[in-house]
Amino acid sequence: MTPPAAAPAFLARAGWGDAQILPLAGDASFRRYFRIHDTARQAVLMDAPPPHEDPRPFLTIADHLTGQGFAAPAILAHDLEHGLVLLEDFGDIRVREYLDAAPHEEHSVYERAVSLLADLHAQPPASVPLYDRGVYQREAALLPEWYAPAVGLSVDDAAYSKAWDAVLDVVEEDDAPRVTVLRDYHAENIMLIPGHEQSRGLGLLDFQDALIGHPAYDLVSLLQDARRDVPEAVETAMIAHYKALAAPRGNFDAAYAVLGAQRNAKIIGIFTRLWKRDGKLRYLDFLPRMWTLLERDLRHPALAPVSRWFATNIPADKRHQAFSDR
Structure with a gap:
């Protein structure tokens, strides 16, 4: 669960340059997730590395769901070239x-x-x-x-x-x-x-x-x-x-x-x-x-x-x- 090499620069561009990157979870695919801590705020970093993963379908469905009033994570920033997406953090209560x-x-x-x-x-x-x-x-x-x-x-x-x-x-x-x-x-x-x-x-x-x-x-x-x-x-x-x-x-x-x-x-x-x-x-x-x-x-x-x-x-x-x- 080492953060992707492109993550620090991506977070800096998104206004989270001083944030900590902490392991959160992996799943059955190539996707990995990290929690981003920056003083009083936090977010989730999705690492969907090309060519194995493409985050664009996630962005499309998230927009569709939120448009209908459902709670999908808000998209705070993304870098499609490196497969990085900064997401709203829904917390820890699964x-x-x-x-x-x-x-x-x-x-x-x-x-x-x-x-x-x-x-x-x-x-x-x-x-x-x-x-x-x-x-x-x-x-x-x-x-x-x-x-x-x-x-x-x-x-x-x-x-x-x-x-x-x-x-x-x-x-x-x-x-x-x-x-x-x-x-x-x-x-x-x-x-x-x-x-x-x-x-x-x-x-x-x-x-x-x-x-x-x-x-x-x-x-x-x-x-x-x-x-x-x-x-x-x-x-x-x-x-x-x-x-x-x-x-x-x-x-x-x-x-x-x-x-x-x-x-x-x-x-x-x-x-x-x-x-x-x-x-x-x-x-x-x-x-x-x-x-x-x-x-x-x-x-x-x-x-x-x-x-x-x-x-x-x-x-x-x-x-x-x-x-x-x-």
């Missing part, structure tokens, strides 16, 4: 840690987060590409590409793609509205920021990969969280809460299950890649939760073709593998 310390508030906090999604879905979507069949297929394919060889399996890739084609129609029904999908909407990317009543006191992070897609996707991202256990009773209650607010059209429950399975398959592939390619062993700890969630989604009748593929190609003992060589 939903994840807050609920770890106050589990009795889980229902109320998730209710606010779901209400915010309903608010977002009532607004015109951002000018971003469509979350289409090709993207769904490429993402789902990360599981056989990375997980299968990691556990010593050779699987039928063509049958896997065919199975997903058979179930994705429900996500693309004409009745389903098209909304801004943030794609990583979960407890570690939502901040509690008192005083932002219009945004329900919730600050949004990590939305640079937003697309236009089905409204169930971000609900799945929130309620089938890769990094924390959300009780099934809370998930059920929050789905009902969203449906009461948004009155979604189409076969919403089936779409929720299909997108849950698609997302969880994608994440299993990504987390395996982070382990095998990038040496980030901590992501192995999330795999048992991801398999539990995926198997639960696969029980929905709408996923019968995909469920049959998993039964044939990935035996149960290979789904919760201990990875003794970690």
